[in-house]
Amino acid sequence: xxxxxxxxxxxxxxxxxxxxxxxxxxxxxxxxxxxxxxxxxxxxxxxxxxxxxxxxxxxxxxxxxxxxxxxxxxxxxxxxxxxxxxxxxxxxxxxxxxxxxxxxxxxxxx
Numbered sequence: 318x319x320x321x322x323x324x325x326x327x328x329x330x331x332x333x334x335x336x337x338x339x340x341x342x343x344x345x346x347x348x349x350x351x352x353x354x355x356x357x358x359x360x361x362x363x364x365x366x367x368x369x370x371x372x373x374x375x376x377x378x379x380x381x382x383x384x385x386x387x388x389x390x391x392x393x394x395x396x397x398x399x400x401x402x403x404x405x406x407x408x409x410x411x412x413x414x415x416x417x418x419x420x421x422x423x424x425x426x427x
Contacts, residue, residue, distance in 0.1 A: 341423050343404050350423065352386035353409045359385060360406050 341353040348356075359379045379385050379402055380393035392398050408423060 339423060341405055341408050343401050343408070346392065346401065348386075348388055348405065350409065352388050353405050355384065355386050356389060356402060357406045357409050360402065 339350040340347045341350055342348075356379055359382045363379065363382075378393070378399070379389070380398065385393075389402075392401050395401070
């Protein structure tokens with residue numbers, strides 16, 4: 318009985334740890350899945366803010382949002398930031414696929 322309890326606790330700890338280790342990668346940049354999901358929310362809000370207004374990709378930057386996760390701040394200083402943000406959002410478009418690591422841009426759940 319003690320062996321079963323030990324195995325159950327060990328399994329729960331391993332699964333709990335691995336679920337927090339999922340990250341999304343763009344080139345050599347890695348971001349947590351939760352931060353990438355937040356980025357997606359911010360970018361969707363920017364697009365919904367004025368649906369009738371035609372905006373260029375660079376006109377509403379997620380870098381202007383107060384709720385942008387801190388790990389994206391260095392990306393904001395890069396000239397290729399809009400492209401990086403777009404690719405990250407595409408990677409988490411269907412977050413279920415990312416959480417089970419079916420998307421090549423997502424990794425960390427071993």
